[in-house]
Amino acid sequence: MSRSLLSSSRNKWIFLICWVVWALAHFGILYGWEMNWQTSATDAMLSNFLLAGACLLIFNNLRFYRPKRYAPLFLLALCLAVTAFWLFLTDLALKFLLPTQDSFISASRPVRFNIGFLLTGCSAMISLLWYHSEEQHDNMQLKLETESIAKDAELYSLRQQLQPHFLFNSLNSISALVGSDPELSRKMIQQLSAFLRGTLNKDDKGNIRLSEELEHLELYLEIEKVRFGHRLQTLIDVQDQDLLIPPMVLQPIVENAIKFGLYDTIGVVSIEISSRREGNDLVITVQNPYDPETADPRKGTGFGLNSIRRRLFLLFSRNDLVTTSYDQSTFKTIVKIPQYDQGNNN
């Protein structure tokens, strides 16, 4: 809602002063025309008081409703109607207060109407301009806000995708390998580059094949294996690799599994990824060990899977696509990807 034209006290004062000046001019003209001063004063005060009311009516009307089509016609009709109503009221009131001036009131009616119409017309124009600029200002504000929110989100997701902790540690491993195993260091540089390139290319371009996503994941897991030596074992058993999944769904789930299964545990760990088709769904299971002493799987979804749940909800309008289960030492994430819109996305 735009601010009202008279919301600032400055504008209120301007409005009031204009009317006082206008009423004084009114009084001056009548008095100069040899009307007695009581008649002049009564007419000036009454007419202009009511006319100010009429203009307020127009301000208010235009604040809440501004026609998009036929605006000139609407304004004309509005001003004519308000002016006619004002003239009718003024007539009644003047006749009541100045019973002896009947002929003057009748004779001046056309002039009154013209002046009234001019002033209501002016008010309509002014308020239209005002609300238009207010609207624009509001829109600008909204746009700026939206942009800044979008930018924050983008920065956040960029940062998430780049995984600084993973990136810098991998670079550190490469730095170590340069001395001891130059060939492996070169291989790791290539793997890391391919992984980063894949991450950067993953703008939301619709669904991708599971096989494509797995290729990207393999790169990631290979790098982690170099970093952690023999500690990490992976077991990948995927079927139906041609089925489609949205990008950036499986990756964060596996990252999560690595975070709790590898970064936060001691000894050899095994991370298992499997997939199969169940009716119309592609069902992917990721299983990782966890340390019950430092991680609590009961806490909500446990392991920060909320954003994936949210994403899948936005895509498929279903809340049951990500489920988790756990026992004493393993945590399992199961994600279902409905395949019914397969035709549309290919």
Add this chain to the structure above:
Amino acid sequence: MIKAIIIDDEPLARLLVKEYLASYPDIRVVQECNDGFEGVKAIMQEQPDLLFLDIQMPKINGFEMLELIENRPHVIFTTAFDEHAIRAFDNHAVDYLLKPFSKSRFDKAIQQFNNLHKQNRIMPTTELLETAAALPQQKARVVVKTGGKIKIIPTSAIHYLEAADDYVKIITNEGSFLKNNTMAHFEKVFSESEFVRVHRSYMVAIEQITRLELYEKEGYLAMLRSGARVPVSKAGYTKLKKILAL
């Protein structure tokens, strides 16, 4: 001869430190550790002069491991990316190496160690550890050594703390544990909405309190869910009255 221990969960990261250390024949790496648990054991065994310590490690992080060490050696911290930790280092002017670091940067850190070592000094870490303990990821738990084992106590399992000479006794569902720290430390680390220092020697988890009882003259006792009774001083009573809105 200077004894050094490298503690990092990534073998290649340790390899790099060892490689850089090759140009310092007087520094000998006596042990390498994969995590804080091994670290604590190795430090007790070897009493090293110098520690290369990664922050992010499994189960307990580098800061939590240091808390468990009584005579701390000089520490050169290494980390890849941890905004909180880095801010803490900067605030306390503690040197650290950002992975991947260069040989010249590494040499500078060794030089600083050598300068202090010659004067028989080490980089002070007490205040750094206090700041670290208040970080979000660490605030939710307290790591203690009990017997030969390391125990991670969730803050929510703590009933109350009791001062015991140079230690603080932490009383939980599972019994009590000693931590080589001061009450003032915990007063800084724990949030005021969860714990109140009710007495010079006692700090209580607010949600554990069931009622207060008058005890002798001007003294009170806080009755806890567990049945324990904790002395409350006059000043402590004033604080409690405000918090519990009595």
